[in-house]
Amino acid sequence: STIKTFKQHTHNNNNNNNNNNNYYFSGIPVIDLSKPDSKTLLVKACEEFGFFKVINHGVPMEFMTKLESEAVNFFSLPQSEKEKAGPPDPFGYGNKRIGPNGDVGWIEYLLLRSNLDSVSPRCFNAFKENPEFFRSVVNNYISAVRNLACDVLELLADGLKIQPRNVFSKLLEDEESDSVFRLNHYPPCPELSRNLIGFGEHTDPQIISVLRSNNSTGLQISLKDESWVSVPPDQNSFFINVGDSLQVMTNGRFKSVRHRVIANSVKSRVSMIYFGGPPLRERIAPLPSLMAEGEESLYKEFTWCEYKKSAYKSRLADNRLGHFEKF
Ligand code: GA4
Numbered sequence: 001s002t003i004k005t006f007k008q009h010t011h012n013n014n015n016n017n018n019n020n021n022n023y024y025f026s027g028i029p030v031i032d033l034s035k036p037d038s039k040t041l042l043v044k045a046c047e048e049f050g051f052f053k054v055i056n057h058g059v060p061m062e063f064m065t066k067l068e069s070e071a072v073n074f075f076s077l078p079q080s081e082k083e084k085a086g087p088p089d090p091f092g093y094g095n096k097r098i099g100p101n102g103d104v105g106w107i108e109y110l111l112l113r114s115n116l117d118s119v120s121p122r123c124f125n126a127f128k129e130n131p132e133f134f135r136s137v138v139n140n141y142i143s144a145v146r147n148l149a150c151d152v153l154e155l156l157a158d159g160l161k162i163q164p165r166n167v168f169s170k171l172l173e174d175e176e177s178d179s180v181f182r183l184n185h186y187p188p189c190p191e192l193s194r195n196l197i198g199f200g201e202h203t204d205p206q207i208i209s210v211l212r213s214n215n216s217t218g219l220q221i222s223l224k225d226e227s228w229v230s231v232p233p234d235q236n237s238f239f240i241n242v243g244d245s246l247q248v249m250t251n252g253r254f255k256s257v258r259h260r261v262i263a264n265s266v267k268s269r270v271s272m273i274y275f276g277g278p279p280l281r282e283r284i285a286p287l288p289s290l291m292a293e294g295e296e297s298l299y300k301e302f303t304w305c306e307y308k309k310s311a312y313k314s315r316l317a318d319n320r321l322g323h324f325e326k327f
Pocket of ligand 1: 311
């Protein structure tokens, strides 16, 4: 299988086209969660970009650095060892192939259920030296990041002036929440094949995603005018994006952001992402409290289970919500 190359059209703020990743977009909302105006700014960021960065997030730095070093250790194992944790079904170790329908990228990864009690032992056995240590490092990280996601979702409910303030966050806190956790490694790619896709463009199907990466470039988001911009890396902060389900629950008011990762020619990129999803049986529909009088849902009714099934039949870049739009 081949890995797609593409003509990159990154815009910097002066709208110059360029063919490298040196221009960062400076317009990404940075939200200080310790400030009282954060709820208003969060709502604005979800409407404008479906993407923002949070600072003063309360997650101890060592949770991030410890997990990063575990990830680096895992990805430096011999290929044959890593493959014992694969193939992803959909959980487990994957290399270059993404999803079941032929998508590929310059990436290797480990996909885990975020309910770690049900992670197949195969995944942990890859951590030969000390699988239990890995389990605890991942557990600490996931619970801290899930709390962060819930804080953000509660602030969003406040900002939207809807009640109860846990309308969104309760879905992630539910014991049956179908959340996923992903560790990604993008190896540096050979100079000759620049502009290689690390992870092709897509939106996340879930409610909300929380990303942390090492200090490396590559993440890009698509703006409302469909131009791509590079996100300046920040290993001390989290990047959060709106998923398809949150777009539906807000009847399109919040935008699920298209994003992708461009492979880097020098530095390895390591990222960790928590995808907060609802329980499988949950009906995903606009919240009545957000609907203006006479406003109609833009989407056909579906459960998270149905949406997920349809997502796994799609290609990465497909407009998955398209099938569920009414108009
Ligand atoms: C995108 C968001 C998450 O990484 C993910 C991905 C999943 C996978 O890698 O197995 C999918 C992709 C993601 C959406 C469409 C389907 C499923 C690959 C793919 C082609 C774990 C998820 O939940 O959806």
